[in-house]
Amino acid sequence: MSVTVEHITKSFGDVRALRDISFSIPEGELFGLIGPDGAGKTTLFRILVTLLLADEGQATVAGYDVKKAYRKIRELMGYMAGRFSLYHDLSVRENLEFYATVFGTTIRENYDFVKDIYSHIEPYEDRLAGRLSGGMKQKLALSCALIHRPKVLILDEPTTGVDAVSRKEFWDMLKKIQREGITVLVSTPYMDEAALCDRVGLIQKGNLLAVSDPSELELSNGTKVFRFGTSGRPYDYLQRIRNLDAQVDAWLFGDEIHVFTGAGVDCGELDRTVQSWDVPDLEWGEATPSVEDYFMQKMREEPE
Amino acid sequence: MRVLITLLRKEFLQIFRNRMMLPIIFVVPVIQMVVLVYAASLEMKNIEMVVVDDSHSDASWRLISHFEGSAYFQVKGSLLSFIKAEDMLLSDGADVILHFPADFEEQLINTGATDLQLAVNAINATEAGLINAYCNQVINDYNQQIRSEWFGMDATGRMAQMEISTAYWYNPLLDYKIYMLSGILVIVVTLIGMFLTALNLVREKELGTAEQMNVTPMKKFHFILAKLLPFLLIGLFELTLGLLIGRLLFDLPIRGSLFLLFGMATAFLVVALGIGLLLSTISNTQQQMMFVAFFFFITFILMSGVFTPAESMPEWARKINLVNPLAYFMKAIRMILLKGSSFHDVAREFYSLLVYGTLVLSLAIFNYRKTS
Incomplete structure (x- = not known):
């Protein structure tokens, strides 16, 4: 060593x-x-x-x-x-x-x-x-x-x-x-x-x-990360995603949104809900968690 | 050894590459020596005197003309009332009032003794003392003269009286410049030694290079030594430059051995550099360092006896002077230059500085190690 x-x-x-x-x-x-x-x-x-x-x-x-x-x-x-x-x-x-x-x-x-x-x-x-x-x-x-x-x-x-x-x-x-x-x-x-x-x-x-x-890197508690991209204004969707479920959280990462889901979230349903919205040029899918995602989750877990 | 040489080379490169450095090294001592020596004059010229003559007598007129004839006095004229003269003193229009009472001549003729009033502006006590002394001298001369005229004795006076003849040793003409010069030499050497060293090390701290040096295998002792030596040399160079100016411009006597003088200066510089280093180890920025260094510098200088004799300070002040390196050097440099004292005479100062230097330097090195 x-x-x-x-x-x-x-x-x-x-x-x-x-x-x-x-x-x-x-x-x-x-x-x-x-x-x-x-x-x-x-x-x-x-x-x-x-x-x-x-x-x-x-x-x-x-x-x-x-x-x-x-x-x-x-x-x-x-x-x-x-x-x-x-x-x-x-x-x-x-x-x-x-x-x-x-x-x-x-x-x-x-x-x-x-x-x-x-x-x-x-x-x-x-x-x-x-x-x-x-x-x-x-x-x-x-x-x-x-x-x-x-x-x-x-x-x-x-x-x-x-x-x-x-x-x-x-x-x-x-x-x-x-x-x-x-x-x-x-x-x-x-x-x-x-x-x-x-x-x-x-x-x-x-x-x-x-x-x-x-x-x-693996996120704790079975958390998964989805990427949400659009040619529209991503900020307009941020609150909408957050309101879906208490266990769903969303953060802006540059011009895309990362959606964090807790263990109890039905990912299939989330998928369908988001797809049903009329989002211009939607890019949606599960992503490998990045270091940023990791820090984001940690920060949410232990608030100041 | 190779490391030390490299370190020294680096320091000298940096010193001479600093655009402010050459002016500091060459101009500061010249200005201090030339300007300060004339400015810090203890000689009084053009003492402004105002006269209130209530007697209007032959005797008073003759004394006034004595004052008028003196190079030191400028008689600004006679006034009728003492109150008006007082106003002039108040408004700084005069330094001294010479007051003759109405019966000045009468008393002198009848009783052989008379009174005369001198009112001196004593805002500056030293100045007042000098004015008083000068006035007394003129009045005494006059006194001698009338004695001889009126009582028929010749001016040298064969009357039974004690005559004091004074010889001023080591400075026969009481030339204050010689006294001041030696003092200012000390100031110049201290200024360069203490401040430049301290600034140098604190700057490395600010830049972060000091820390970088600490993670190299280099010995700290070498690092410190390389900081001291250049400024020790510059300090000695300043002394040489100062002595040259003193010698050429003011005819400063160098009675003692130059070797002894430089030995003493080296011992003193070790202390001054050590204090500079110590200050730079306890401060993190140049401002902090400058403030603290300035405090010590001013205190040390004023206590050292540059203007006033250190021996006549109160007991407690002399005790404080035991830790004032400038006091030792100030005394020694004057003894060597003006008196021609030998090593034996200044041994106490020399050894004190040596012990002091060792202590301060050890403390500085120890402190530098601890903080890093």
Whole structure:
């Protein structure tokens, strides 16, 4: 196991940031920690990267205990914080060189390792890091985090605030890094990025809700999800669907409606009812629950 | 070692790439040395005097002309009533009233002694003391003169009297500039040492790079050392620049050993840098840091004896000065520069600073470790 987390608990005063979190990540996996802002993602990462001590529980990274062998971990791990920690007044090249030396290596030694990513920004080597665009800063930060060939790469919300094209590009890079045999642990508030991970951990209000392959998520209590699409105004139908049955709930997801049905709902009847409405260009059918559906259901189950 | 060199190179690159840095390093000391020395003058010129002469006598006119002849006084004319003169004092139109009573000359001739009133505006006590002293000097001169004229003695006076002749050691001409210069040198060195270091580390905290450094295998000791050394060098450079300005522009004496002076400055800078680092470990933003640093800076400077002798402060203030690094350095720099004191004379200051520096630095490093 490349990363193990056992019963990690952490409180800040009265706020319980993490409650009894346990999971493990095998070597070479791309693991996504997904949850809304304030779910505890950053706190968990700060414990794993040896910046914070947990109140209870144990964790290991690259086989070493985060508390006892933190020095060893710092050599074997690459960490990219949410805000890219680059020196704005140093050039691209100087930043990379600096991080290489700090990790006791040189650019030349590991150039081929970061080449794929670094070659994108190499033409701007002499530019100050502060003058790079967001996407380029991200690539430089990633190069700096990889220059010492870490065994585990931990990235805290690397795609927050980055445009859609750069996000896509970034995930491609993560896949490549994973193929080099590096374990990648990444957190994100974007639910749609879940599908790009081998496995995801869903975290909310300090609780780990599930750890699963993103395509095999199962909703609890036999809940099913139907998609309702129309070329008309979906909002007009939202209340109508909700009024059908106490156990039927509906939410807007972009321009379509996701309908959640409890265990006691007769799906056949629901089907007929919806089909009988005069809906322009109706698209209707059962769907595999997405990460978003999963969070939606959890939020309904435990209201504030 | 390679890491330390890289860290140092990075710091210097950042310092000299900062567009504000070169002006701060070169312009601040020049302005402080040149402008402050003239501005913080303890010399009084153009004391505005208004005269109320009720005696209208030969004796009073002669004393007034003595004042008129003095470079320090500007006699703004005579008034008939003391009340009017008081108004002038109130409206800041005069610094001092010289009042002759109606029987000024009569008394002088008949009894050999007479009265004279001086009313000094004492809003600024130091200024008032100086005005009083200057006035007394003029009046004494006049006194000597009439003694010799009226009683037939020559001006040097063979009359039985004690004559005090004063020699001002270490500053024979009582040139206040030399005193101020040495004080301002201390301010310049402290300003650069304490503030720049603190700002530097807090900025890394704000940017998040300090945290990023913490997850690398780099030793924190190296990180801190790389923050200290550049500013120590810049601090010593400022001292050199200040001494040069003092020497060239104000003929500042450098009587003691330069080696000793720089040794003392190094010990002092370790304390100042240590305080800067400590402040930056307890603050999270540059604003917080600046506010706290400013508080300490102003307090330390005013207590250090830059304008007023620290020895004449009340007992409790002198106790506080035990933890004021500026007080030690202020005393030592003046002793070395003006008196030519040897190491033996300033050993107490040197060792105090050394102990102080070790304590503050350890605390700063310890605190930095704890918070991260």
